[in-house]
Amino acid sequence: MAVIGTHRPTKALIDEGAIAHNVRGEVQRLDDHTELFAVIKADAYGHGLLRVARVAAAAGARGFCVAILDEALALRAAGFTQPILVLGVVSPEYAALAATNHVAVPLVDADWLTAAQPYLDAQHPLAVHVALDTGMGRIGFREVTTLQRVLATVEQTAGIQVNGVFTHFATADDPDTSYFQQQVVRFQELMQAFRVRPRYVHVSNTATSLWHAACNGNMVRFGVGIYGLNPSGRAIDTTPYPLQPAMSVVSALVQCKQIHAGDAISYGATYRAAGDEWIGTVPMGYADGWPRRMQGFHVLVDGQECPIVGRVCMDQFMVRLPRAYAAGTKVTLVGRDGEAVITLQDVADYAGTIHYEIACGIGARVPRITVNAVN
Ligand SMILES: Cc1ncc(COP(=O)(O)O)c(C=O)c1O
Numbered sequence: 574m575a576v577i578g579t580h581r582p583t584k585a586l587i588d589e590g591a592i593a594h595n596v597r598g599e600v601q602r603l604d605d606h607t608e609l610f611a612v613i614k615a616d617a618y619g620h621g622l623l624r625v626a627r628v629a630a631a632a633g634a635r636g637f638c639v640a641i642l643d644e645a646l647a648l649r650a651a652g653f654t655q656p657i658l659v660l661g662v663v664s665p666e667y668a669a670l671a672a673t674n675h676v677a678v679p680l681v682d683a684d685w686l687t688a689a690q691p692y693l694d695a696q697h698p699l700a701v702h703v704a705l706d707t708g709m710g711r712i713g714f715r716e717v718t719t720l721q722r723v724l725a726t727v728e729q730t731a732g733i734q735v736n737g738v739f740t741h742f743a744t745a746d747d748p749d750t751s752y753f754q755q756q757v758v759r760f761q762e763l764m765q766a767f768r769v770r771p772r773y774v775h776v777s778n779t780a781t782s783l784w785h786a787a788c789n790g791n792m793v794r795f796g797v798g799i800y801g802l803n804p805s806g807r808a809i810d811t812t813p814y815p816l817q818p819a820m821s822v823v824s825a826l827v828q829c830k831q832i833h834a835g836d837a838i839s840y841g842a843t844y845r846a847a848g849d850e851w852i853g854t855v856p857m858g859y860a861d862g863w864p865r866r867m868q869g870f871h872v873l874v875d876g877q878e879c880p881i882v883g884r885v886c887m888d889q890f891m892v893r894l895p896r897a898y899a900a901g902t903k904v905t906l907v908g909r910d911g912e913a914v915i916t917l918q919d920v921a922d923y924a925g926t927i928h929y930e931i932a933c934g935i936g937a938r939v940p941r942i943t944v945n946a947v948n
Contacts (some may be wrong), residue, residue: 577938582825583857585935587620588909590945591801591817594631598814599782599795600637605648607789609633610658612641612778612796618864619933620819621941628947629799630655635929638794641665645676658702658737660794662712665689668733672699679704681712683723686733693732701774702737705789707759708752709741720766737773737792737821738764745780746805757788770852780804780887782839783812802928805919818916820932821908821938822863826853826874827889829898838891839883843868853879855904858888860936864924872904876911 600609611634626637628649631859635655639645645657656677663671663678665688671678672694680686680701693699703720710822714720727733740760744752752886758933760776782786797804803817832852836845846852853874859865865885871878872892879892892904907915917928924931 575697577940579936581856582821582823582827583855583861583939584942585619585939586602586821586823586944588817588819588821588943588945589625589943589947591626591819592620592628592799593947594817595799595801595819596629596634596795597815598631601795602786602813603789603793605606606791608635608773608792610636610638610656610775610792611799612638612660612794613798614638614644614660615933616937618800618929621934622647623793624941624943625799626651626653631947634795636792638796640679642671642676645671646650646674646696646776649674649676651781658794665693667927668692668699669694669697672697672732676698679712679739680723680727680733680735682714683719683726686726686730686825687826688835689733690730693730695731698732698734700734700736702739702775703735703771705730705738705740705760707740707742707763708756709743711741713740714763717763717766720763724766724768735771737775738767738771739775739794741778742776742781742785745778745785746808748805748809750785753785754888759803772791778804784809796930799901800932800934804918806921806927809934818908820917820935821944822857822906822935823877823908824857824906826900826902826904827856828900829902830895831897835882839886841884843849844883844891851897852882853859853892853894853898853904855890855906856888857939858886858890858905860887861936861939862931864926864931864934866924869913869918870920870923871908872906873913874898875902876913878913 574794611629640661658677668689670691679699681704705711706715773792775792777793801816832846836846857863920929
């Protein structure tokens with residue numbers, strides 16, 4: 574059981590109004606035949622599975638995509654009745670469990686179908702979305718002939734029904750579209766294997782739906798855009814409508830002290846004070862998803878950028894303050910304080926990663942607090 578730190582000032586603030594705005598904005602861009610499925614895997618990229626499911630559905634999402642079967646079952650247990658697709662490979666032995674819960678799963682190759690056969694039941698047919706590997710190299714069929722053979726077997730099998738077909742692009746967030754176009758061509762070639770077009774044909778993650786909407790098919794798997802994050806990072810700086818970031822991370826100083834020239838801070842004593850300095854301690858560390866390599870970055874204290882000094886510890890880190898501040902003074906790690914802003918992208922840039930990893934890495938120990946609630 575993950576223990577949640579409700580008695581500590583460190584919190585992730587989740588702006589439900591922003592989530593609703595982002596989903597609504599994309600739904601309005603789609604044509605009448607195209608449905609938005611909200612990608613809410615990994616605890617909705619750290620924003621909270623059930624909360625985002627509720628807000629996204631109210632804002633126009635028609636279904637959900639998750640990564641693993643357990644996430645789908647959690648949605649069903651919470652009473653969500655919308656279509657759900659698991660995007661990752663589900664072990665064939667769970668085919669019956671998926672089918673009885675009306676959860677669709679990917680059909681990725683001939684071996685998967687063979688292994689699933691003993692678990693298929695004509696009374697509760699399993700819905701599958703056929704995965705096409707057009708260049709991601711991750712899951713799905715690569716050869717038209719194999720695909721034709723498997724589709725023919727599926728047609729003869731009462732316990733399984735093709736409900737969709739999909740692929741995933743590797744470079745939809747890249748200004749260079751050459752590899753993207755190659756994948757589109759490959760997708761069209763593989764689609765020749767289908768005698769009947771499945772109910773759902775889908776290829777679009779957020780980047781594809783934002784910047785290559787002509788490819789969309791009749792469903793989009795809209796993920797990171799829900800959370801107000803630009804899928805390209807900074808590579809493509811305009812989005813068709815303004816995305817509103819949904820997550821902020823805040824904490825408070827738990828101690829403030831003065832140190833003197835030569836005094837050291839944190840493990841390894843890597844930081845030494847140049848003179849008299851005020852140092853504040855912030856109760857968040859790498860166990861909470863604030864990477865150890867953030868030493869040298871900054872947070873906002875009272876709206877001012879204050880550098881992180883010394884190594885980030887598992888549960889705490891220290892900042893240099895311009896003056897003494899009382900314990901309890903607000904610290905913003907991600908978000909806005911007055912005129913100053915730190916984005917998840919800023920954090921990711923400094924940490925040498927992408928904002929996806931920072932958002933879904935914010936630890937289970939950090940409580941998610943609703944702001945701007947949508948009922
Ligand atoms: C198959 C698939 N579709 C859609 C998405 C959503 O991507 P994004 O969050 O970039 O919209 C993902 C996320 O990794 C995915 O793996």
